[in-house]
Amino acid sequence: MRPKDFQLAQRIGDGLIAYDRNHRRLFGIRLKAHRDAFIEQVLESIHRVAYPSVIARRDISPERANPNSPLFDPVRAAILKQRTGQTDEAFWFIFLFVHFGKHLRTGWRLTRDVYGCLGNGAPWTWARVGSNPRSFRSWLADNRAALTGDGVARHFGNHRKYESLDAWSRNGTGEAVESYVQWVAPPRTHQQLIQAAQAEVGNDARRLFHFLYGSMNRVTRFGRTAKFDYLTMLGKLNLAPIEPGSTYMEGATGPFTGARLLFGGSTNADLERLELDSWLVELGGQLGVGMQVLEDSLCNWQKSPSRFIAFRG
Numbered sequence: 001m002r003p004k005d006f007q008l009a010q011r012i013g014d015g016l017i018a019y020d021r022n023h024r025r026l027f028g029i030r031l032k033a034h035r036d037a038f039i040e041q042v043l044e045s046i047h048r049v050a051y052p053s054v055i056a057r058r059d060i061s062p063e064r065a066n067p068n069s070p071l072f073d074p075v076r077a078a079i080l081k082q083r084t085g086q087t088d089e090a091f092w093f094i095f096l097f098v099h100f101g102k103h104l105r106t107g108w109r110l111t112r113d114v115y116g117c118l119g120n121g122a123p124w125t126w127a128r129v130g131s132n133p134r135s136f137r138s139w140l141a142d143n144r145a146a147l148t149g150d151g152v153a154r155h156f157g158n159h160r161k162y163e164s165l166d167a168w169s170r171n172g173t174g175e176a177v178e179s180y181v182q183w184v185a186p187p188r189t190h191q192q193l194i195q196a197a198q199a200e201v202g203n204d205a206r207r208l209f210h211f212l213y214g215s216m217n218r219v220t221r222f223g224r225t226a227k228f229d230y231l232t233m234l235g236k237l238n239l240a241p242i243e244p245g246s247t248y249m250e251g252a253t254g255p256f257t258g259a260r261l262l263f264g265g266s267t268n269a270d271l272e273r274l275e276l277d278s279w280l281v282e283l284g285g286q287l288g289v290g291m292q293v294l295e296d297s298l299c300n301w302q303k304s305p306s307r308f309i310a311f312r313g
Contacts, residue, residue, distance in 0.1 A: 005043050012039050015287040023286070024279060027265030033306045038262070038297070040308035045296040046289060052236045055079065065093075067116025067123055074111055078237060090239055091190040092126035095180055098230045099173070099221070101157020110147075110154040114173075118143060129177060130186040137174035141167035159225055171221060179220040194240050206245030209235070213248065224251035232292045247280050247295040249273040258298030261305060 016035065020026045029035035056079050063069040065077035078093035100111040116123050117139070129136045144165050147154065156163045166172025184193055194212075201211045209231055216227045228248055234240040249256055250273050259276040260269040280294050287294075300311045 002043075008046070009039050009043060012042050012287055012289075019283055019286045023282060024263065026262055028262040028305065030265070031306070037304065037306055037308045038301050041297040041301040042287070042289065042293060044300070044308075044310060045293045048296060049232075049236070049290065049292050052079075052233065056237060067112045068119055072108055072112040072116075074108060074115075075233070075237075078239075082237065082239065087239070088126045088130070088190050090237070091184075091234070092129070094230060094233050094237070094239070097233070098226050099160065099163070099176055101160040103155040103157050106153045106155050109152070110156060113147060113152070113154055114140075118146060130181050130184065133178040133181045136177055137167045140165065140174050159229075163221060173221075176219065176221040179218060180222075183216065183218045190239075203241065205235070205241055205243045208240075209242040209244050212240075212242065213244075224248060228292075228295070244291040244295075245281070246277045247291050247298075249277040249280075252295075252299075254299035254302060255295045258300075258302035261302050262298065267302060 013035065016026060016029060016039070020029075029038050052075060055076060060076050060080055061071060062080065063071040064073045065080050066072060074093040074097040078090040078097070081087070081090040081093065096111050096115055100108075100114070102108055103110070113119075114124065122128065124136055124139075144167060147165055155161075163176075164172045167174035169175065184190055188196075194208075197208055197211050197215070201207045212231055213227050216222055216230070219227075222230070228244065231240070231242060232244060235242045247255055247259075249259065252273070256273060256276070257267045259280060260271050261267045263269065263276060263279060264271050280291070280298075284291055284294050300309075303309065303311065
């Protein structure tokens with residue numbers, strides 16, 4: 001634990017004890033080792049969730065948006081594009097960040113090579129893909145063999161490890177990209193998409209998040225985790241005025257297992273997802289942390305409930 005986190009850890013620990021006494025039993029952290037490990041996961045998640053807004057305040061090299069540079073980073077690229085008013089490109093980088101993910105060994109190499117057209121031609125910017133997604137799919141089909149067999153290691157991130165670079169199948173990257181374009185619906189901009197959602201449900205950050213979350217069912221291969229990660233990142237970078245009002249337990253795996261362990265004392269506890277979601281909203285209020293922090297910390301804690309392990313994948 002970082003020295004500067006001791007006071008925060010004490011506050012989180014006191015909050016857990018108060019919730020257990022005054023609201024609902026937290027059977028999964030009755031053992032001190034389990035409670036300590038959970039507190040450290042919450043701290044780790046607080047830092048991870050805050051990190052994008054931290055780097056958004058820093059100087060960022062233009063090379064972060066250059067797909068021909070080893071410094072390429074889609075999140076930092078999004079921040080750079082946002083700063084220069086290229087908002088559609090910023091949203092697009094966040095989509096690419098979520099769809100491909102960051103691999104523990106090969107980093108952003110897959111995103112970099114797809115976005116950068118393998119260094120042969122103009123990058124696949126939003127303006128280019130949004131105006132002609134079929135052209136992107138054709139390029140992907142022509143270059144899939146190179147992307148998977150040219151000897152350069154490039155992989156989807158851990159949360160996206162079941163994704164495919166197939167251009168034309170119903171479940172491949174080509175379909176994911178084209179369905180995302182259809183969701184935004186150019187020439188409508190991403191900002192106009194957000195404005196249209198506000199016209200439907202108003203400006204409340206949590207209602208707006210929920211509306212957009214549901215609307216993204218149209219995006220192929222964007223299940224519960226991808227939608228949650230995409231929208232929370234938009235909120236953290238101030239690309240959209242949204243925040244999650246729950247952990248969106250429906251369809252969750254790791255967070256659901258963690259929530260059953262926390263409240264029921266067992267990963268197989270007979271507890272309903274909606275019930276757990278409402279309890280986590282209560283717990284988040286008690287601890288003073290957001291839903292993304294709880295979602296992330298539960299997912300990681302259930303992997304090693306008695307000993308803190310920092311999971312980076």
